[in-house]
Amino acid sequence: MTVTDLATRRPDFPALATRVHGKRLAYLDTAATALRPQTVIDAMVRAAQLGAPNRSVHVLAEEATAAIESARDDVAEFLGGRPDEVIFTSGTTASINLVAHAWGHAHLGPGDVVIASELEHHSNLVPWQMICAERGAELRIAPVDDAGRIQFDRVSFEHAKLVAVAHVSNVTGTIAPIAELARRARAAGALLLVDGAQAVAHLPVDVAALGCDFYAFSAHKLYGPTGTGVLWARGSVLATLPPWQGGGGMIRSVAATSSTYLDGPARFEAGTPNVIGIAGLAAALAYTRSVDLYGHTAADEARAHAGLVAAVRAAGGRIFGEPEVAVVAFDLPRIHPHDVATLADAEGVALRSGHHCAAPLHARYGAAASSRVSVGCYTGADDVAQFAAALAKLREVFP
C-alpha cells in the first residue's frame, strides 16, 4: 500500500489544474461527483480498446470478460460480500429501481408496507412511491429530527416488508444507524436496503457487519466514472428475485415465445456490459486502497470538515442538521442559494445549490433549496480558506 499525503495526492487529479474565472479551483462538490484520478482515466482508455465481454472468444473479448470478473472480485472485497452477490448497474438509481421492480413485483401486495425516511434522496424515494402505488402497498415515512437523525422509533414496523434508507444523507451528512436498523428490520421480517451513494466516499463498508440485504452505490461518488454502479444483494435474497430487464446475457435458453434465465448477477445484467465504466470503477477502488481512504485521508477530511462548518457559521449561515461526515448544506440570510453558487463560482469555488434531490427534507427544514459544500481526498485548508473568502465577498454584492 502506498500511503500519500495531500500534496502528493493532488497531482493525481488533472481536473484540479482547471482555472476558473482566472482563479485556482476549490472543488467542494465531491458529494455531487468526485474528481477522477489519472489512473482511473487511463484504465478507461485501455478498456475502450477491448472487445465485447461474455460473448466472443478472441483475445480482446476474453480480456474484456476478465476485466469485468476481476472488477466483480474487487467490489466484493470492497464491500465484504461475495462476487456472486455483485450486480453491475448504471448507478445507485438503477440499483434501487432494480430492487423496487424485481423484488417489488414478486413480494409486495396490498397491506404490505415499505418504510423509507424523510431525508432520502429522490432515487431512494420515487421508485418506492411508484412500486407501492402499483402494488397497492403502503409507503411509510420515518421523520427526521433537527439534527438530521432519522427517528425510526416513531414509525411502526408492522407489516413492513422492506426498509430503504440512506447510509449517509447527501444533505445533512448524518450517518444512519444501519446495524441497529438491520436488527429491527429482521425482527419485523423485513429486508433492509441501504443507499450507499454518499457513504462510500467517507466510510468503510462491510455488508456483513451492517447486516443489510441490499447495498447500492455509484462509482462516480468514489473517484470512478459516471454511468457505473453496483447493487450488492445477499445471496439468499438474490435467489428470490425474478429478472427485471430481459435481453442478451441474462438467459439460459430462449424459444420463440418463452425463455429461462441465468442465476446470480448475470440474471440482472441484460445487454452488453459497460466494460469501460467497470474498468474505471476497479481502478477507482485500487486508488482508494493506494491512498488508504478512510484511514490516512481521514485526518485531512476532518480538518476540512471543521473548517467548512466554521466558515458557514462565521458568515451567519444556518447548517442543515449536524453533519457527521464532510457534507455540509447551509443557507445564508437574504441570499438565495443559486446566487451563492454563482458568486462562489466567480471566486473559483465549485459548490452545489438546489434541493439536492431531497425536496421532502428541505420542506422539513422550511427551505426550498440550500447550498452544499463537500470534501474529497484532495480537499485542503486552502480550499476552505477560498470558500470562507468567497462567502465574505458575497456581501459586496448583497450587503
Place this chain on the structure above:
Amino acid sequence: MSDPRALYHETIVDHDRNPRHEGPLPAATHAATADNPLCGDVVTIRFVLDNGLIADAAFEARGCALSRAAASMLTERAIGTTPDALRELASTFDQFVQGDVSGASLGELAVFEGVRAFKSRRACARLPFHAALAALGDG
C-alpha cells in the same frame, strides 16, 4: 469566461432587496404561476385587467435574485400598458437574453444583459415573463 458578478447589476440587487409590487392582489382578474423544476423557483404574476388595460399588477416569488428582480421590473412595466404591449415586451426580452437583439427598447430590463453569457441562468430572468404570458391566457 465572463465574470459571474456581471449578472448582479446594482439595479437587480435593488429590485431583489426592495421589490416593487410584491404581494397578493385581491382584485386580480388574471393570474398564473410558473416554476422551474430544475431549481425550484416559483413565480406568481397577477393582473387587474380593466377596459383592455393592465390597471394593476403584483407578484409573489420564491427564488433567486434574478427571478425576483425580473418579476419586480415586469410588474412595474405592466401597469398602465396593454396585454399586447406586454406580449411584445416579453418577446423582445426573450430574444434579448438569448443575445439575438439589443436591449435598447427594454429600458431598465436591459440590466439583465449579464445573463446572455450564462445559459443556465437565463431561465431565472425569463420565468416571470412565462407566468405573465400564462396569466394573459397565452399558456
